[in-house]
Amino acid sequence: MKENIVIISGAGISTNAGVDNFCSFSGTGLSSQSLFHSSAYCILERAAQLHSQLLTIFTSASTSGPTSLDSLMEAWAQRGRIRRHYTQNIDCRSDRLPSLSQRTIMLHGRVDTLRCSIRPQHTFRVTAESFSHLINDRCPLCEDEQKQRELEGNRRRSTGSLRSNVLLYGECNPEEPEIVAAFNDDLHRPVDAVIIAGTRLAIDDLRNFVGKLYEKAKSDNRKCLIVWVNRESPKIKNDFEIDHVFLGDCDEFTLAMAA
Ligand SMILES: [Zn+2]
Incomplete structure (x- = not known):
């Protein structure tokens, strides 16, 4: 079991809670x-x-109520296993998970x-x-x-x-100093695993951050496990190796972890 986990989440982790995915808006044209x-x-x-x-x-x-992935992340956070949860989601669902919310940075x-x-x-x-x-x-x-x-x-x-x-496309992020401080903090501490859940990791800064965590672990002679959880396989050009690709629903991943 890994400690010092960094989770990077996106719209896919909210789908089972009934929160509309950013890619599926209809009616506005x-x-x-x-x-x-x-x-x-x-x-x-x-x-x-x-x-x-x-x-x-x-x-x-x-x-919405918590999904099984929410419950798993909260349990990990309670046990001190989550170093940070970076989410691209704006829905504030993690606020209702008391331990996870203390480790969550809302990027957008x-x-x-x-x-x-x-x-x-x-x-x-x-x-x-x-x-x-x-x-x-x-x-x-x-x-x-x-x-x-x-x-x-x-x-x-x-x-x-x-x-x-x-945060809208085409504008600067007023929370950037807090986000950069969290990135730097994580880069200066051991990270044993990065779980990329429900996001295609299309944002350069996030992808580069994962690459830096991976390189930092390598230079410290440690292994940083990279796990991909998504319905889609990774299509990104990255500077890190993905150790496990779990293709499917984020909550099915929870079941696989429990098995
Ligand atoms: Zn004012």
Whole structure:
């Protein structure tokens, strides 16, 4: 049994919880890259489509129970076996897994948080119910600051509006310093296994990170086991060897691990 496990997860781990996969959106006529692009905030209709899809994800994630893979990851986290869980998912499902959530880094933002369009440090947690009411509203923190400035006789400043805190294509990640710090921390500690679950690992930075973990283990004369869990076989050009490829459902992988 491996300790010091790094898990990198994607949309495939949420499928069995009933949360729509990013690749399977229909009805908008847009690809996920177009739907989830920062330019959506330049066109009212596109922003409405984006918010509608985000609310669908938020609602389905809020009402879903844990999958068997969730339970396995939580059990591993409770036993201190998970060094880190990096997820590309925005659905915040890992929040309901108390030990795993402490080890989870959400790479692409959170569907349960709104952020000010002008001052990204202004963020607000919402529920699936309050999301629709608050999205596009004037930022309450900007308004509070405005009142204070008026009292102090200062000139007015622009007030932002509340937008989604999900990372969109074409924009910089406000969480990047935290993510880079976690990457660096993991590269300076022993990692015995990397499990790539429910993602094609198409993002260069993530693929390079796995390559660096693999190389670091090699230079330390250790073995870092790389496990691929997905319905699709790996089609990536990588700098590391994949030791085990489990082709199938992420939850079937859980059964295989238990056997
Ligand atoms: Zn604001």
